[in-house]
Amino acid sequence: MAKRVTRLGGLLAAYQRRDPAARSKLEIFLLYPGVHAVLYHRVAHWLYRHHRFFLARCVSQWSRFWTGIEIHPGATIGHRLVIDHGMGIVIGETAEIGDDCLLYQGVTLGGTGKDKGKRHPTLGNNVMVGSGAKVLGPFTVGDNARIAAGAVVLSAVPEDCTAVGVPAHVVRVAGKIATFADEVDQISVRDPVEEKLNAALSRLEFLEKLMDEQYLKSRREESAGSET
């Protein structure tokens, strides 16, 4: 029981840290739909793990009606998940969310319809997903990644990266601009044909030198022979 109260305290403190508009813990506990959705989900997930699928679904549907946030009872959610505003969020059955993540309204952690079994994304720790972003498929979004508002993410996002756009692409790696083309040295590019040609020329020069030496040697021997 004490552990649960500490966890709830941690969750409410996370809202205070993440949301500048959040005031007291009591207000957050009583009035924030994200907190209610997570608490309902804990119950639904417990029922789901104990194969009470219908009851689990009842709880999650009630939660959806009450909060506007739809979390499938099978989804795995880490500690201190902050759901800001929340309305319109959908989290699929096989989605996994690490600790200290932040989701804004309208986020979908969904499937593409092509996969079976694990078909929803896995978010690492401290991942932020902006409002309206869709993360679709059974891939991983690494720790500390940031998904921009409105992005549609269809493949894995490495840790510490910011992904934006439709389909999403990485624009920042650990806060630095990620224009990989700029990092390629386009002036001193290797030319394999030129390299082979240079190697053949060097060999030719070596053989010419060898033949010259042989020629001079034979001439010396000839002249030495004629003198004797």
Ligand SMILES: CC(C)(COP(=O)(O)OP(=O)(O)OC[C@H]1O[C@@H](n2cnc3c(N)ncnc32)[C@H](O)[C@@H]1OP(=O)(O)O)[C@@H](O)C(=O)NCCC(=O)NCCS
């Ligand atoms: C992506 C985001 C997290 C900023 O991340 P960041 O790592 O600090 O990146 P920057 O702000 O430096 O932006 C990086 C680039 O992405 C672009 N970008 C930022 N947000 C974008 C978005 N939502 N869609 C498309 N491009 C976006 C920027 O213009 C910038 O482009 P540039 O490289 O051409 O300059 C932020 O813009 C965002 O979308 N936050 C979500 C917030 C939200 O949903 N709020 C809802 C409150 S209710």
